[in-house]
Amino acid sequence: MYERNASHIESLVRDQNDWRGGCINLIASENVTSRRVRGIMGSDFAHRYAEGHPGERYYQGTEIIDEIESDLKQHMKSLFRCKHADVRPISGTIANDAVFSRYIRPGDIVMVNSTPAGGHISHHKAGSVGKYTRNIVNFPLTPDGWHIDVDHTLDLLKSFDPRVMIMGKSLFLFPEPVKELAPYCRKKGIHLLYDAAHVLGLVAGGQFQDPLAEGAAIVTGSTHKTFYGSQRGVILSNLDDEEWRKIDKGAFPGSSSNHHLETLVALTFATYEMLEFGAEYARQVVNNAKHFARKLFDSGFKVQGEQFGFTETHQVAIDMSDLGGGESAARNLKDNRIIVNMNLLPFEPLDHATSASGIRLGVQEMTRVGMKEPEMERIAELFKRCLMDKKFVGDEVKEFRAKFQEVGYSFD
Numbered sequence: 001m002y003e004r005n006a007s008h009i010e011s012l013v014r015d016q017n018d019w020r021g022g023c024i025n026l027i028a029s030e031n032v033t034s035r036r037v038r039g040i041m042g043s044d045f046a047h048r049y050a051e052g053h054p055g056e057r058y059y060q061g062t063e064i065i066d067e068i069e070s071d072l073k074q075h076m077k078s079l080f081r082c083k084h085a086d087v088r089p090i091s092g093t094i095a096n097d098a099v100f101s102r103y104i105r106p107g108d109i110v111m112v113n114s115t116p117a118g119g120h121i122s123h124h125k126a127g128s129v130g131k132y133t134r135n136i137v138n139f140p141l142t143p144d145g146w147h148i149d150v151d152h153t154l155d156l157l158k159s160f161d162p163r164v165m166i167m168g169k170s171l172f173l174f175p176e177p178v179k180e181l182a183p184y185c186r187k188k189g190i191h192l193l194y195d196a197a198h199v200l201g202l203v204a205g206g207q208f209q210d211p212l213a214e215g216a217a218i219v220t221g222s223t224h225k226t227f228y229g230s231q232r233g234v235i236l237s238n239l240d241d242e243e244w245r246k247i248d249k250g251a252f253p254g255s256s257s258n259h260h261l262e263t264l265v266a267l268t269f270a271t272y273e274m275l276e277f278g279a280e281y282a283r284q285v286v287n288n289a290k291h292f293a294r295k296l297f298d299s300g301f302k303v304q305g306e307q308f309g310f311t312e313t314h315q316v317a318i319d320m321s322d323l324g325g326g327e328s329a330a331r332n333l334k335d336n337r338i339i340v341n342m343n344l345l346p347f348e349p350l351d352h353a354t355s356a357s358g359i360r361l362g363v364q365e366m367t368r369v370g371m372k373e374p375e376m377e378r379i380a381e382l383f384k385r386c387l388m389d390k391k392f393v394g395d396e397v398k399e400f401r402a403k404f405q406e407v408g409y410s411f412d
């Protein structure tokens with residue numbers, strides 16, 4: 001009776017593959033896995049459980065996943081040059097929650113980047129931090145809005161002691177002042193957490209600040225944005241063993257039980273790709289973002305952060321308020337097969353979230369399918385024709401994108 005409905009789902013999946021394969025994807029939090037990573041998905045691991053740690057499971061029959069998970073942990077530690085890696089969180093939000101659940105008590109003060117400054121929902125009242133405390137204080141920003149104001153922060157800290165500081169964000173153009181604030185945090189016993197969800201692949205490739213080396217106590221991240229693995233999370237640290245045990249318990253049983261073995265296996269494979277090709281990939285991502293930003297700026301777009309070279313990451317931000325706002329630009333681009341998201345910009349009121357003035361663009365996925373500086377120029381030109389000259393460019397986008405279907409920086 002329901003087989004027709006089920007078949008319809010299969011056809012929707014084919015539609016999705018065709019649609020997104022024919023679009024320029026510039027969502028900054030996404031990426032694509034390689035053909036071989038996709039090939040090992042759908043294995044028997046998709047059906048299994050393995051709670052706990054390799055060699056200390058609650059179920060039998062886990063020897064093979066034990067070997068793979070141990071391998072992943074070891075290589076994550078060597079990639080990020082750290083003592084501990086928890087690879088069990090099933091997403092970046094779950095990784096954050098594993099840490100927050102151990103470190104934040106009711107009433108504690110937590111310092112974060114505000115939403116317009118780029119902070120993620122999991123750092124805020126409506127998200128994970130809000131489950132543990134309502135005392136959330138935003139970092140003060142420099143007048144340009146793109147940096148934490150360190151002097152002002154230190155001044156504010158004379159009047160209260162936060163328990164946790166969270167750096168790292170979703171709208172993320174420039175490094176955070178980790179080395180500037182880490183000594184203060186150490187002196188005061190403040191847990192300094194760096195959320196590397198967006199920049200994890202750039203850190204792995206040595207193209208962005210290394211937050212642990214700069215003094216962060218803990219790094220969390222998603223494994224599928226600039227880090228081009230399957231959709232999961234990770235926690236990294238050089239904490240002493242006793243302190244790390246708290247985080248370990250936060251990951252299991254605190255924030256997950258079974259940890260989705262199929263994507264763990266896929267992440268292990270992708271981590272080898274990152275070890276092999278990460279430096280070259282991350283360099284190209286940052287070069288592409290800078291080039292794209294420059295070309296958009298030269299075409300007349302209000303690209304943010306000009307005075308700082310536009311960007312040091314995979315992201316580019318544009319203020320679209322003179323061109324109808326971020327929401328209408330994102331919709332218009334989508335109708336032309338270019339996928340982006342609207343975004344609040346620093347200092348914009350929170351209640352503009354559904355009519356944000358900016359758009360956020362990420363070049364990591366298009367870099368992975370082989371695009372370089374000339375292609376960034378072409379995309380900037382398509383943006384101008386679509387958003388300024390109001391021309392339909394969808395067919396051109398499809399034709400252009402058809403030439404970039406292979407996933408690079410991989411063993412494919």
Ligand SMILES: Cc1ncc(COP(=O)(O)O)c(C=O)c1O
Nearest residue numbers: 029091092093120169170197222
């Ligand atoms: C800064 C930041 N942290 C955490 C997350 C959550 O990651 P996930 O979607 O893997 O749960 C995101 C997601 O975009 C993010 O931008």
